[in-house]
Amino acid sequence: MPEYLPTTPVKGTRDFLPAEMSVRTQVFGHLYDVLELRGFLRYDGPILEPAEIYERKSGQEIADQQLYTLTTKGGERLALRPEMTPSVARMIAGNAKSLQFPVRWYSHPNCHRYERPQRGRVREHWQINADIFGSDSANAEIEIFELVHDMMGALGATPDMFQVRANDRNLLSSALTDIVGVTPEQLPQVFTLVDRWEKSDRTKLSDTAAEAGLTDKQFEKLTEVLAAGTALLDELPEQVKENSNLVKVLGSGAADLIKFDPMIVRGLAYYTSTVFEVFDTSPENRRALFGGGRYSDLASLFTSQQIPGIGFGMGDVTLIDFLDTHELTPKPRSEADVVVIPVVEELTGAAREVAGRLRKAGLRTSTPIELRKLGKELTRADKAGARAVVIVGQEDWDAGNVTVRSLATREQRTVTVDEAVSTVTSLL
Amino acid sequence: MPEYLPTTPVKGTRDFLPAEMSVRTQVFGHLYDVLELRGFLRYDGPILEPAEIYERKSGQEIADQQLYTLTTKGGERLALRPEMTPSVARMIAGNAKSLQFPVRWYSHPNCHRYERPQRGRVREHWQINADIFGSDSANAEIEIFELVHDMMGALGATPDMFQVRANDRNLLSSALTDIVGVTPEQLPQVFTLVDRWEKSDRTKLSDTAAEAGLTDKQFEKLTEVLAAGTALLDELPEQVKENSNLVKVLGSGAADLIKFDPMIVRGLAYYTSTVFEVFDTSPENRRALFGGGRYSDLASLFTSQQIPGIGFGMGDVTLIDFLDTHELTPKPRSEADVVVIPVVEELTGAAREVAGRLRKAGLRTSTPIELRKLGKELTRADKAGARAVVIVGQEDWDAGNVTVRSLATREQRTVTVDEAVSTVTSLL
Secondary structure, three states, X not given: OOOOOOOOOOOOOOOEOHHHHHHHXXXXXXXXXXXXXXXXXXXEOOOEEEHHHHHHHOOHXXXXXXXXXXXXXXXXXXXXXXXXXXXXXXXXXXOHHHOOXXXXXXXXXXXXXXXXXXXXXXXXXXXXXXXXXXXXOHHHHHHXXXXXXXXXXXXXXXXXXXXXXXXXXXXXXXXXXXXXOOOOOOHHHHHHHHXXXXXXXXXXXXXXXXXXXXXXXXXXXXXXXXXXXXXXXXXXXXXXXXXXXXXXXXXXXXXXXXXXXXXXXXXXXXXXXXXEEEEEOOOOOOOEEEEEEEEOOHHXXXXXXXXXXXXXXXXXXXXXXXXXXXXXXXXXXXXXXXXXXXXXXXXXXXXXHHHHHHHHOOOOEEOOOOOOOHHHHHHHHHHOOOOEEEEEOHHHXXXXXXXXXXXXXXXXXXXXXXXXXXXXXXXX | OOOOOOOOXXXXXXXXXXXXXXXXXXXXXXXXXXXXXXXXXXXXXXXXXXXXXXXXXXXXXXXXXXXXXXXXOOOOEEEEOOOOHHHHHHHHHHOHHHOOXXXXXXXXXXXXXXXXXXXXXXXXXXXXXXXXXXXXXXXXXXXXXXXXXXXXXXXXXXXXXXXXXXXXXXXXXXHHHHHHOOOOOOHHHHHHHHHOOOOOOHHHHHHHHHHOOOOHHHHHHHHXXXXXXXXXXXXXXXXXXXXXXXXXXXXXXXXXHOEEOOOOOOOOOOOXXXXXXXXXXXXXXXXXXXXXXXXXXXXXXXXXXXXXXXEEEEEHHHXXXXXXXXXXXXXOXXXXXXXXXXXXXXXXXHHHHHHHHHHHOOOOEEOOOOOXXXXXXXXXXXXXXXXXXXXXXXXXXXXXXXXXXXXXXXOEEEEEHHHHHHHHHHHO
């Protein structure tokens, strides 16, 4: 007896059967629409990139543990992209001369990270990556925050369901040094501590703070700073605030798009000022749905030209968890609107002809490949989600007619072939 | 000075900048429409699969030379899919109990093969994969051939631009054994010879035939058989023809969808009867655009259940070459329909408000992120492909007005904010 291979997908990856794929397609279709309405242009790049670009730029955790690497027969050491940003930085750098900056670009890559699979985390996920390149202006921040709201809105989310929590790393640095008294050497460790703040318990945080060299009093002060919200801004030097795009956003008509939160820092190494994360307001879902930020110098691996950018990656796993939580997940699309059923095999060609007319009118139409008894075909059409069938019988056909039947009301009518399209349409 | 990394994509892969991506998106969008209209359901699977499934099923060339493999930290030996069929066979086998066979499925994967890059061949390409599973009926063949014609038609191709050349490997086997006198042992070698027939010169073919043990007379006979076209059918045993779906198609109303051609065999190991290739009729483009066929037992790696299928993969590279040759390639989409320009920075919020209204009406609308002088913004809007701009000036805005300007005619009008949408629409 032969030994069969497993039919499950490789650990941490997913099959998308038609029902799941239809959900994914609809969700991302709504997001494409919003992006296109705002003038974002879609691009794409290869899944394989030189491993080096991630090892140099994506932070230690990705480079050391999460990268899928391979060496080709030609000796190139490549990696499956764990994120899109280095690829798009490469493309922007390579085409900088012909681009009209600032540009708005988006893509829909799948990304691979070798992580322990768990709720919200898989090894291959799909994401929307949206960025603005070539501008230092706070208008870029506003555009990105508006985009986030429009995207969430297009998925049916109302403003009470999510919150955009934003920070500026430079504001936090200033607060940490000027108010908490953190030294420049301690800063990286304290940033990591802040990043874990909401995921760890107080004892653990306090221990980690002590390891970083903070006194108990400094730890208390840090706790206050992180909880201060907008009031923290009053305590920061004017000069620091003047340089902050986030402060500009908070002073603009777009302020209500975000909530200032000193606790947001994000893990990825390359963010330089604005950072944000979008949270589900439902207590069932504590993790950030997605996030992003501003990087002043991402293209520096590829060019001496400084190209600032701001953007985010929005992954399908946490997003669909969010939609499920709020009962916003779209229903899978049916297989067809209408099925054309020949009563006998000899009428298959006739059924195909009728199906062709229905399709020309934009109706999603299928015909049986293996013909069963009419009753069985009606059941199959119903299971396929069709709302009507067209039955092609010999006598009808000889007289130039077909029978149109609604699967909802079981009402049926014999009409001429020419009338079939309008009759079906009236039933849908 | 730092050493910069190359900005070109990894050899054999491609970046899709927005202009190229827009072409790809439009082309595949048309193909999705056709597939959905015919009741094909889209699915997707992981890029990484166990290397074993290709090594066992995809033919020697792929397994030995073209596979990108890697070993994860967990010790799994994986491969980047070189084709979609083994993945879909795995999914079909794993879900056979819950599926209503026959099923029509399609996907849009990217596939990786380590080949020498050349015209029509890259190392990462995108394809449409369409299959019908669970039917032995010739109606499945007809459905697939109709689908091919509809897909080509949706891209603007007229029937004179391409030809579907189809064969049945069993008919050819019969002709080779019964007419040419090929022994069962010689068959595989002769199939390979036939596959190369159009790509090699006559001396080379004759030498290869001699190596396979064919006499000069047999080689002459083989040449006749391959050139015979439909006339060959008269010389084949009735029993063989009765078992051939292709012969059924040729005897049906769908016969004109294909041209019978004994020379078509296709390389992939798993085809068992019907095979076809779609050719450009233009002499500039001699290679097959794409092709497919019927496999009786593809799921056998995963299940004892026999699940026949028929399908094809249609790759983006040869397809876009075809469209270019016939001047059918769609134009890249513009960045936006309309740009809303505030005359001064202080009116940015007002411009965003107007832009929001235009987007609600379905108009693709952008606003400047970094404001330049009005003349420059008009030039930028023109370059971005916009057909109109809305200018927001202080006095106008204070009076509840904006100025709408056509970029084609330079005609402009001052209207109320409420009238802006209809005025812009009338200009597009």
